[in-house]
Amino acid sequence: MHIVVCVKQVPDWDIPPASFKVDEAAKKVVPPPGVAPVPSQFDAIAVEAAMRIKDAAADTKVTVMSLGAASARDVIKHGLAMGGDEGVLLVDDAFNELDSTGTAKVLSAAIKKLGDVDLVLTGRQAVDWDLGVTGTLIAEMLDAPVITFARSVSVTDGKVRVERVLPDAFETIEASLPAVVTVSNELGEPRYPKLQQIMAAARKQVNQWGAQDVGLDAAALAPRLTLEQLYVPVTETKVEIMEGDTPEEQAANLARRLKEAKLI
Numbered sequence: 001m002h003i004v005v006c007v008k009q010v011p012d013w014d015i016p017p018a019s020f021k022v023d024e025a026a027k028k029v030v031p032p033p034g035v036a037p038v039p040s041q042f043d044a045i046a047v048e049a050a051m052r053i054k055d056a057a058a059d060t061k062v063t064v065m066s067l068g069a070a071s072a073r074d075v076i077k078h079g080l081a082m083g084g085d086e087g088v089l090l091v092d093d094a095f096n097e098l099d100s101t102g103t104a105k106v107l108s109a110a111i112k113k114l115g116d117v118d119l120v121l122t123g124r125q126a127v128d129w130d131l132g133v134t135g136t137l138i139a140e141m142l143d144a145p146v147i148t149f150a151r152s153v154s155v156t157d158g159k160v161r162v163e164r165v166l167p168d169a170f171e172t173i174e175a176s177l178p179a180v181v182t183v184s185n186e187l188g189e190p191r192y193p194k195l196q197q198i199m200a201a202a203r204k205q206v207n208q209w210g211a212q213d214v215g216l217d218a219a220a221l222a223p224r225l226t227l228e229q230l231y232v233p234v235t236e237t238k239v240e241i242m243e244g245d246t247p248e249e250q251a252a253n254l255a256r257r258l259k260e261a262k263l264i
């Protein structure tokens with residue numbers, strides 16, 4: 001059994017949103033200086049899902065894969081410290097400005113190159129851009145079934161069994177392997193690696209592949225989406241004091257104003 005977990009490196013989602021700046025000219029989010037990027041929240045939970053399968057079946061191999069800058073090696077190492085076996089880091093200038101289709105093309109090409117993958121786990125969404133489409137696109141490109149929003153994932157008799165989260169219920173779905181599953185926070189907290197595991201992860205192998213290694217070039221990855229504008233919306237707050245000689249009069253004036261504003 002071979003599981004690939006896709007982990008994206010994102011700006012630390014634990015710091016206050018107000019500390020991020022937006023460079024409108026460059027159309028980029030600028031995280032505060034000196035704050036190290038981290039694995040996307042749901043992706044660490046996807047690694048946890050893989051580790052629970054491995055806990056139940058020790059012959060399971062878990063590959064942690066990330067596409068991004070050279071620093072994305074750190075989020076791979078974190079997955080390896082959680083118990084992953086090896087990593088794949090996808091770095092290339094041709095990968096710098098990918099849209100979701102391009103991201104999924106690179107990840108699915110790398111998964112195909114690995115060759116013997118039974119199950120691909122992704123987060124339900126990346127916590128920076130929140131598009132929530134990459135897992136489903138990978139499934140489409142691998143011609144594999146996809147099950148989204150998993151709160152539990154298990155594998156038996158060549159099938160993956162997933163409890164998925166609905167707005168007001170849970171449902172259980174099975175799919176044949178190979179399959180793709182996107183993992184939600186309801187699965188539970190990711191395990192915290194111990195110092196010994198962190199040291200062991202430093203010795204685990206991380207293969208680094210570029211566009212050529214996965215058989216893609218800049219033309220194949222040309223974005224089909226254009227980012228037109230990136231900005232922080234301006235929110236205005238107006239204060240209006242309700243006049244009136246008595247509380248009843250003030251309340252009546254407030255009700256009139258709310259009606260005028262069509263709020264009641």
Ligand SMILES: Cc1cc2nc3c(=O)[nH]c(=O)nc-3n(C[C@H](O)[C@H](O)[C@H](O)COP(=O)(O)OP(=O)(O)OC[C@H]3O[C@@H](n4cnc5c(N)ncnc54)[C@H](O)[C@@H]3O)c2cc1C
Nearest residue numbers: 006007067099100122123125126129130131132133134227
């Ligand atoms: C026109 C345009 C320009 C953009 N420019 C930039 C830019 O300059 N810089 C930038 O950082 N982003 C940019 N983005 C966002 C980038 O395209 C998205 O990061 C990418 O499409 C994936 O979407 P998402 O991050 O919301 O992931 P989702 O679709 O929400 O991710 C779902 C899951 O897929 C997996 N996944 C997603 N991305 C990766 C990854 N890189 N490695 C491993 N697993 C992954 C994870 O498991 C994740 O939980 C741009 C988007 C558009 C549309």
